[in-house]
Amino acid sequence: MPISALHDRWQRLEDEEKLAAFRAMDLEDAEEFFSQLAARDTAELLMLLPAHSRKPWMRMLAPDDAADLLQEVDAEQRGELLALLDEANRKEVSVLLAYAEDDAGGLMSTRFARVRPDMRVDEALLYLRRQAQHLETIYYVYVLDGAQHLLGVATLRELFTAPSHSVVRDVMCDEVVSVFEEMDQEAVSRLFRHYSFLAVPVVDDQKRMKGIVTMDDIVDVVDEEATEDAQKFGGMEALDEPYLEIAFWSMLKKRGGWLSALFLGEMLTATAMSYFEAEIAKAVVLALFVPLIISSGGNSGSQASTLVIRAMALGEVRMRDAFRVVRRELAAGLALGGLLGVIGLMRIVLWQRMFHTYGTAAGPNAGLIGATVAFSLIGVVLFGTLAGSMLPLLLRKLGFDPASASAPFVATLVDVTGLVIYFTVASVVLGGTLL
């Protein structure tokens, strides 16, 4: 199929190639192609077209798609494109634009199927059949009273299989799961995850129905949220645009900000180490294990924070689970720290025996150095898992996004503490011999 192939290649084409390819299609193909583009690509294609030929394409879009598209262009273009719509649609699109993009209200479509409770089922089906063209979905039919209050919902399937002469009120389900306009899209997507809905109604605080959010919007949301979380966890601001498409300077700002902040935090390691300069001067061998020790703390912290962030995103872990998480991570930290400690101790003692890696000065004390490293690892890994697992919960408590408890953030936090732990253990274990 040429259209789907073109879809795949679309983002790699130059502007003129896009325009030429689009114009080469017959009208039916062009309409199908246009309706399947992502909002960003639709906006771009529309702006490539000469101004006078934009109107029919703009009018082809459903209001929620038009609203999505208008969020991708700048304010001036938005006004121009909005002016291409007819009165009724312009009003509807403007209302949708007023919602924050990440609210249920910003995701919703106002073109839902509505019937009255006292309609007969065959009347309702006939009515649906006539309206079908203009609706986002006809598979859920919402039952509203005269003041638009949501009384119930029936699936097309239920209406379809009910006796023709029965009344909608008797077929509908009156326990409707609905969301408020201001509900965050992440919460809405958790709802979809929980129930297997195709669509969910959006209501205001008077239970008046405003629109529906459909499943296909939610797959995009789930992807979007996962991308945001991943990028925050990677130690940067969420890009909000595809990697290969975002302007270089915008990307640099989103990465440079966090990178500089982490760098400033990491400078504390230089300060911490300067307190132990005398110890390092006496036993240079201590410096050799600094990267090993602090990175182990960072790695174990990164594991713990990933687990907790992801479990929080899926609703598996909540604030009240904090104590259970602490208990798990305390045990895990001790076990994992012990594991690394044993490996580290063995490696140092064996290498010294076999290769005299650590020179003649430190050589006779290889066992003690190994013990220093081993005890430090237990402490650092334990601290890493605890800090990594608690930080996301703490951030949520303070009103921040738990996903900001990134691998680099946790590592920075653990590095400074790790150094203090390491040199403190060293001065206890090596006091009187090397120090």
Added chain:
Amino acid sequence: MPISALHDRWQRLEDEEKLAAFRAMDLEDAEEFFSQLAARDTAELLMLLPAHSRKPWMRMLAPDDAADLLQEVDAEQRGELLALLDEANRKEVSVLLAYAEDDAGGLMSTRFARVRPDMRVDEALLYLRRQAQHLETIYYVYVLDGAQHLLGVATLRELFTAPSHSVVRDVMCDEVVSVFEEMDQEAVSRLFRHYSFLAVPVVDDQKRMKGIVTMDDIVDVVDEEATEDAQKFGGMEALDEPYLEIAFWSMLKKRGGWLSALFLGEMLTATAMSYFEAEIAKAVVLALFVPLIISSGGNSGSQASTLVIRAMALGEVRMRDAFRVVRRELAAGLALGGLLGVIGLMRIVLWQRMFHTYGTAAGPNAGLIGATVAFSLIGVVLFGTLAGSMLPLLLRKLGFDPASASAPFVATLVDVTGLVIYFTVASVVLGGTLL
């Protein structure tokens, strides 16, 4: 609504509480509740019930749900539960169980709506109306010939709005997007993302239709894949189970394996540093900046690998984009390295002026030390961004999962190189003064 409240609390209840809560419901509520549980919870609840009362519940499940459930129990229980089904269903479930869980075939339902191409639309609607009870969805109707070859598809909406006397063949769309049985679920979910389908047909290599994968299965897949990727990126094996539910030892194995592997890799830092022991002994001040330098490389690498892994998962970046990625990251690495270099230089020179942080020996050379740190940062950050962005592409090329290019993995890779870069720069810049 008591049922949805119970759903939310479900995983926190003890076994006896679950059983008591379930038994307290009237039959209709119990059926609704049961049908909305996740496969894992359904399996658990079923095994809590006494053996003689399992049959009606087991028979309530659609074949694909039954197959999901059976994948959650051990082999012995699987046989027992399978025996509770009637002949026809048992056969169907066994077929589904034979597919790998992560294939399109493992996700699919065999209860789809099928009609013949020469049926009249009103006949087809009547037929659907009778079958509706037993079908996964009636919203897509598949048109098959006598040998089950997929000829076309019509939405219920299309049939519903078509003239009653027209023939299915004239209403259906004959360019059907379908997937093969063995297609990986991640690829299937990318397809759903691309088109806004409610369901997609699964065919074998003869184009014979085997079943459908529905949108609600895909939301779960998208979540699952994002969780796996996040956990791999956090530097561990994917848990495959909820964090608070996985057995402690299973979790420890999945974390301990990677943590030990990273630890062994990180040991190379000790080896690398031992080559520079003489330099450290001469200028202990050099050791102070080791954590700062290597962590900056790790952080910039973690940013780059997150971006590329996520863009690959969404299909935005493919192998052939490697060159564009390199070009972007080369520029980003130089810019970000320069930024950190300037901050580092200023901080070292200022602190020395104000607090004489770096002692009297190194003091007069604070400018040179600052220059060493600054140049090293440029090199290390550049190396970090390049390694972080290329590693996921390289892993894909070698047949591994790009998400394994975790923050800790990249950091370990960059740490060793970072040390070499740092001490090499130091010996060039400080040669003749401090070294």
